[in-house]
Amino acid sequence: MEYLPLRDYALIGNDDRCALVSRHGSIDWCCFPHLESPSVFARILDADHGGQFAVYPTADHESNHCYADRTNVLKTTFETERGQATVTDFMPIRAGGMPSDERFQQAIYRRLECDRGSIELRLEFEPRFDYARREATLEPTADGVRATSSDEPAGDDRAEATDREADTGSEQLHLIGDLEFAIDETEPSATGTVSLTAGERCWVGVQYGGREPMASIDRQATLDETKRYWREWVGSRDEVPAPMPERWHEMVVRSELLLKLLIHHETGAIPAAATTSIPEAIGEPRTWDYRYNWIRDAKFTVQALHDTGHRQEARDYFDWFADIARRDPAKIQPLYGLHGEEHIEEHTLEHLSGYRNTGPVRIGNGAAPQRQLDAYGTIVQAIYETIKFDEDIPLDSDDCDAICDIVSYVCRHWDERDAGIWEFRDERRHFLHSKLLCWVALDRGIALATENDFEAPLEEWRENRAALRETIEDRGFSENANSFVQHFETETAIDATALLIPIYEFLPPEDDRVQATIDTVLEQLTTDDGLVVRFVDSDIRQDEKKAFFLCSFWLIDALVLSNRLERARKYFENVLEYASPLGLYSEKVAPEDGTLLGNFPQAFSHLGLINSVTYLTRAIEADGEVTPTDFDPENAETLFRRGDPPEL
Known part of the structure; x- marks a missing residue:
């Protein structure tokens, strides 16, 4: 067959x-x-x-x-x-x-x-x-x-x-x-x-x-x-919200429905995808089980659920990752089972040939025990955004204690190596993305403590935030590459995660280094259609030939923040053409022929689409002049400008 x-x-x-x-x-x-x-x-x-x-x-x-x-x-x-x-x-x-x-x-x-x-x-x-x-x-x-x-x-x-x-x-x-x-x-x-x-x-x-x-x-x-x-x-969507094109509206609705299919009704957790072991590239052994909830998805999930008006799902998801946050920070994992299970072993099913005869077929995920320092920043950022989006979710004493524990843990460990967002299994580096998210944990932790008036060692946090900023700016930017790079030990490896620097407001979009990084990503990682591969010239793994959908959406968001709206809109329209006929995205795509690759459908890809529509729509409303503050939870309305969804 x-x-x-x-x-x-x-x-x-x-x-x-x-x-x-x-x-x-x-x-x-x-x-x-x-x-x-x-x-x-x-x-x-x-x-x-x-x-x-x-x-x-x-x-x-x-x-x-x-x-x-x-x-x-x-x-x-x-x-x-x-x-x-x-x-x-x-x-x-x-x-x-x-x-x-x-x-x-x-x-x-x-x-x-x-x-x-x-x-x-x-x-x-x-x-x-x-x-x-x-x-x-x-x-x-x-x-x-x-x-x-x-x-x-x-x-x-x-x-x-x-x-x-x-x-x-x-x-x-x-x-x-x-x-x-x-x-x-x-x-x-x-x-x-x-x-x-x-x-x-x-x-x-x-x-x-x-x-x-x-x-x-x-x-x-x-x-x-x-x-x-x-x-x-x-909800009722008979009219497309101005100034959103009808095609964008249709894709957002399909993405909402896809995310709802993946949301676990008992816990609010959201698996990365519905499948296991669909390969990232045919004939290559990168096949993983994605039926788990990754902590790194939290910020983008909260934003997408809020922007589409699904407050109940956002609250349920908050409860899920807030429970994770209350655990010992040293034991927080990059991913969990959908009921919060920690013990996750990876097994290979030798008797199955794999999709298009590409194995191995895996169940479980060996990345669960990895150390990924970015997890702490995504948790604190998600808490920060959730309580900004929804005033009915106050921080209780357990939440405040958890934030203090996480941020203080980051103070002690941000200068260590980890496996990074791409979960390299045999390499540890000082990854730029991990350091950026450690800075996010410190910065948002300080904001949460001051705005909610709970006790915290703010002087220590501020000192570490300043030291971490200096380290990222000094060691993370390569004059040789004219770009922020993948990790501190390289001068040449370009990674799409550097696009998150203005999105997380580490530097303003107009900063020369941010603009140089975007230009480098455009030159080295991006196809003419706006598809983006994850990294090139890395000493950890050979260059990837397949594009990662979420990275394309990150690029679009960074371009919008840079007020390069024409190119952002062009790329977004192009990326829409790579969806399946039903509007579904996998994790990756082959730029040469549009073959969808990786586990399918992929929640991260659809979260990225919703968030990019939000950026683009608000930029169009603002005549292309936007700043990160336009997307701050205190300033942002829901994408569809509607009230609470129906009680379920």
């Missing part, structure tokens, strides 16, 4: 579970009962053995898909010579009059409907439990097929079971539908066909863990309620 390009996939889901559905009608990635759980379908990581749940016409056909307006409900249209059918895919939302049992959401519903003429559709159900490590047994039931996993991982040469949820006992996945199924025990799989004429429809779906309640509920009412939920959550 062939591997499909990432741009052929859509994401559906609810609260804390997702599935990737291809333009050809196959569900090729899905984990149950949660996003971070082991997969039940993983064809995207092994086209022959990963498992899928597919619906498609038996005759030659063309296919396309789109989301129902302002929802995460997917519609895939198949067209043959004799007719046309639409398959509507969604995961149900526990809202309104829907069942309160969480099992209700551990399901995928598929409505098959003939739009015109006649059409025959084939269904293929190939469950592969625990990343295809456990054998599945299929047996018929009164309304479909029950798949049961073995109690233990199959195969002596396969990776050891991890501590995720499927490691004890067997699992069940129920296929339920309005057609008859034939079971092939050798595969194992179940298949079926249905013939429909114009106006006829039938339903199929899978329920994890048990037959109820999917077998007994009103499926059409569930679809209607799910659509209503998504549209109410997004």
Whole structure:
């Protein structure tokens, strides 16, 4: 079987579970009962053995898909010579009059409907439990097929079971539908066909863990309620806010909906992506599990959630990282499980070939125990922005103590080496980005202490802030490169993280060194279309050829702050063209042909898009004359100029 390009996939889901559905009608990635759980379908990581749940016409056909307006409900249209059918895919939302049992959401519903003429559709159900490590047994039931996993991982040469949820006992996945199924025990799989004429429809779906309640509920009412939920959550957007172009508006709404799919409803945590091990470049072993929450995302997440008016989600996210902040600063990790888990081991699944035969396939993430000093700055900055954005979130004594502990820890350790934002696994350096974020921790910590009148060793903090500023300016800028550089031990390595210097207000945009750095990034890291690679001329790793979407958005933001609005707008319009047809971004893209790469969809990329729209829109309103203070939380209104979102 062939591997499909990432741009052929859509994401559906609810609260804390997702599935990737291809333009050809196959569900090729899905984990149950949660996003971070082991997969039940993983064809995207092994086209022959990963498992899928597919619906498609038996005759030659063309296919396309789109989301129902302002929802995460997917519609895939198949067209043959004799007719046309639409398959509507969604995961149900526990809202309104829907069942309160969480099992209700551990399901995928598929409505098959003939739009015109006649059409025959084939269904293929190939469950592969625990990343295809456990054998599945299929047996018929009164309304479909029950798949049961073995109690233990199959195969002596396969990776050891991890501590995720499927490691004890067997699992069940129920296929339920309005057609008859034939079971092939050798595969194992179940298949079926249905013939429909114009106006006829039938339903199929899978329920994890048990037959109820999917077998007994009103499926059409569930679809209607799910659509209503998504549209109410997004809010009324009948008119595009001036002066925002309609295309930007559409992309922001899609980014909002994508982020909501990833937000864990119990904790407010947001994983970096819905998948694991989609390679950063085909044929190269940089394959990682991104189903974790990275601390470094906090500032950009808070900003994006506020700018789109989602105060409740911003508060939930604040509660999540504020809990992390209260821990011993020496033990704060760069990433956590979605329930705050600290113990994260990385395992390789040797039995899976990987996307487009690029391995290894990894579960868990070995970067969890790394030391990344930038985490402290992102935490303090996120706290600072959150309480500025939302006056209803006061700092309590525990928060104040946590801020003091973190900032004082930074005072003692900012001059040490770390792994950096790009998580180099075998190298430690004095990374510019890490030092910049240490300065942010000190600067915002001082602001928080003075503005909220809590006791803190302000003299010590100010002395360290001044020393750190002097160090960054002295050792971080290279006269030879005429740019801020990747780390203090280089004169030549250019890194896109230097674009954050004016964004974090370390130096004003008009500073000659800032402008020289932007010019160097434009010359050495940026394509004609505005795509930006992460770094070049580094002594740590060879130059990257694939562009990192978030870095492109950083460049756009830095250009806006520099009042280079024409170029910023041009680059933004160009980067929009590299999204998938459904408006989804991966982590990276190949500039030469637009191939999407890396885990998909990528939260960081969509956060960057929302924030860049904010910068651009306000710059257009201000006739291109903006400064960092225009984006200070005290001065900024929400992007859509609306009140609180509906209560959920």
